[in-house]
Amino acid sequence: MSTLSIEGLSWAVEVRRGAPRWLLRGIGLQVNEGEFVGLIGPNGSGKTSLLRCAYRSTTPARGHLCLDGEDLWQRSARWSAQRIAVVLQEFPQEFGLTVKDVVAMGRAPHKGLFDADTSEDARHVAQALEHVGLSTYAGQAFATLSGGEKQRVLLARALVQQPGLLILDEPTNHLDPRYQLELLRHLRGLGLSILASFHDLNLAAAFCDRIYVIAEGEIVARGTPAEVLTAELIEQVFGVKALVDRHPLHAYPRVTWIT
Amino acid sequence: MPIRGRLGIRLLLAGLVCVLVLSCISALAFGPAVIPQSYVWSIVGKHLGFAMPEDWSRSQEHIVWLIRAPRVVLGALVGAGLAMVGVALQAVTRNPLADPHLLGVSSGAAFGAVLVVLYLGEFAGVFSLPLAAFLGALGSMLLVLAVARRRGQLESDRLLLAGVAVSFVLMAMVNLLLFTGDHHAAASVVFWMLGGLGGARWDVLWLPGICVVAGLFALLAMARGLNALMSGEQTAVSLGFNGKGLRLQAFICTSLLTGVLVSLSGAIGFVGLMVPHVARALVGAEHRRLIPVAALLGALFLVWVDVAARTLIAPEDLPIGIATAALGGLFFLVMLRR
Numbered sequence A: 001m002s003t004l005s006i007e008g009l010s011w012a013v014e015v016r017r018g019a020p021r022w023l024l025r026g027i028g029l030q031v032n033e034g035e036f037v038g039l040i041g042p043n044g045s046g047k048t049s050l051l052r053c054a055y056r057s058t059t060p061a062r063g064h065l066c067l068d069g070e071d072l073w074q075r076s077a078r079w080s081a082q083r084i085a086v087v088l089q090e091f092p093q094e095f096g097l098t099v100k101d102v103v104a105m106g107r108a109p110h111k112g113l114f115d116a117d118t119s120e121d122a123r124h125v126a127q128a129l130e131h132v133g134l135s136t137y138a139g140q141a142f143a144t145l146s147g148g149e150k151q152r153v154l155l156a157r158a159l160v161q162q163p164g165l166l167i168l169d170e171p172t173n174h175l176d177p178r179y180q181l182e183l184l185r186h187l188r189g190l191g192l193s194i195l196a197s198f199h200d201l202n203l204a205a206a207f208c209d210r211i212y213v214i215a216e217g218e219i220v221a222r223g224t225p226a227e228v229l230t231a232e233l234i235e236q237v238f239g240v241k242a243l244v245d246r247h248p249l250h251a252y253p254r255v256t257w258i259t
Numbered sequence B: 001m002p003i004r005g006r007l008g009i010r011l012l013l014a015g016l017v018c019v020l021v022l023s024c025i026s027a028l029a030f031g032p033a034v035i036p037q038s039y040v041w042s043i044v045g046k047h048l049g050f051a052m053p054e055d056w057s058r059s060q061e062h063i064v065w066l067i068r069a070p071r072v073v074l075g076a077l078v079g080a081g082l083a084m085v086g087v088a089l090q091a092v093t094r095n096p097l098a099d100p101h102l103l104g105v106s107s108g109a110a111f112g113a114v115l116v117v118l119y120l121g122e123f124a125g126v127f128s129l130p131l132a133a134f135l136g137a138l139g140s141m142l143l144v145l146a147v148a149r150r151r152g153q154l155e156s157d158r159l160l161l162a163g164v165a166v167s168f169v170l171m172a173m174v175n176l177l178l179f180t181g182d183h184h185a186a187a188s189v190v191f192w193m194l195g196g197l198g199g200a201r202w203d204v205l206w207l208p209g210i211c212v213v214a215g216l217f218a219l220l221a222m223a224r225g226l227n228a229l230m231s232g233e234q235t236a237v238s239l240g241f242n243g244k245g246l247r248l249q250a251f252i253c254t255s256l257l258t259g260v261l262v263s264l265s266g267a268i269g270f271v272g273l274m275v276p277h278v279a280r281a282l283v284g285a286e287h288r289r290l291i292p293v294a295a296l297l298g299a300l301f302l303v304w305v306d307v308a309a310r311t312l313i314a315p316e317d318l319p320i321g322i323a324t325a326a327l328g329g330l331f332f333l334v335m336l337r338r
Ligand SMILES: Nc1ncnc2c1ncn2[C@@H]1O[C@H](COP(=O)(O)OP(=O)(O)OP(=O)(O)O)[C@@H](O)[C@H]1O
Pocket: A013, A023, A041, A042, A043, A044, A045, A046, A047, A048, A049, A050
């Protein structure tokens, strides 16, 4: 379990020479040990960009990123890959990797240059595949899986990395309702610190301990789902009217779109 | 169904090594002068230090050991090297059609070769042409890198595009020089460009030998990184690899290896493009399995194609570039049709 803290993070792309466009501005964000933190915001608001900064893929122009009190950018990519795993929507190309190959890639941060895979590694891989319910698919070509199965394989790869922090970009996108719930329940059960972006506000409400709302590159609200998800905020940020009440069975809020 | 178990891979590698060694020796028998297999095996045995009954003629021994043997070894090295380079480049550029010659290295080598043959003459004895070709390859590699790098980034698309563009410009200059230059000299350059292993001699083999072995280890060390890069930039980063650094390393390593091989054998096409595909069909795309298998298949392929090059229009030598392209292309068409 790890803690991630981001302070004053800003990131810009250079549109023309000397004309930066600020895509992230003064972001502050904290993921405490074992906490499930959600990130919501409209399309193009900067969720993916923020997550990329958090796993060291893009270098922010300003700000601090600390994992367990250590400055991420003072450490190597390998160091952070041993502690942060990422589930992306980027699927390996049709080159003929099997499901097992893809999952085994998650051991890479723990391996030296010429290290062979040990039986320990094989055990991790088998366990992770079992976790996501795809044990029987081990030998199948990754490219032949359905979108949801691919998503689960990538989760298995992240688990094999044995991270303290898990970062997920729209993890439920390709999944059917059953696997959406199963995956999120599963993630909660892992006890890892998790930072995930969501489009489905009800899923975020049901599973997140805290939610950050991002709009046009700035954090505009933060807090528990009940604090954050109000009809006013949803209208202000997403520009749509919604009815927010309490979930009939649970304490968290329920969002109903007014169509 | 591809072979993937650990035992299966080991058996496959052992089998390929055996077949390669047997092929290299049997291949010595073929050529304009056909020499019986029994002689060939005994001559090789003698040179490996075994006591053999010497019932062959001196000229037969000369042909087998001093002319054909280095040529066969060079063929195996070039085949292995180009196949490995192809595997690595296809992963790094995430493009299954990437090929060692796409990156401009071969045209750079050709440019160097043309300059030497037409204008400089033999400035370094018999090594003039290979040396000039290698310098040309190095120059074009640096040029491609300089063009492809933007703000410290090295993107795969830009790498390929820069390689193709540099290649076209250099080939234009090569063709211009050939067109305007002395036609007799030009013919020898064209012959070199079509590829040939005829120039192989024992005393130059150490160089490609060291390069291919070093390249094999360098690429094996990068194998996990290549797996990750093949899956995408973000994946590579999230698994702790520095995508740009890895791509640069792979590019420099493959360019140097291609440069050395091309300078000795001319531009031999097809091996680097197609052998990786055949190898992937055999063992899948995991690079720790793929790289050694592709290297062995490439070596095997080139050894036998060179046999064809020596015998098809004997006593003339068919340029091996023509033979690889024709035979390899046909083989691949058959594979596609199945
Ligand atoms: N490398 C880049 N160069 C230029 N613009 C970029 C770059 N990366 C992101 N952007 C821009 O930054 C904005 C935020 O993009 P980002 O992908 O972070 O949005 P998002 O919140 O993840 O959106 P979505 O919900 O659609 O996934 C977009 O307007 C996008 O066009």
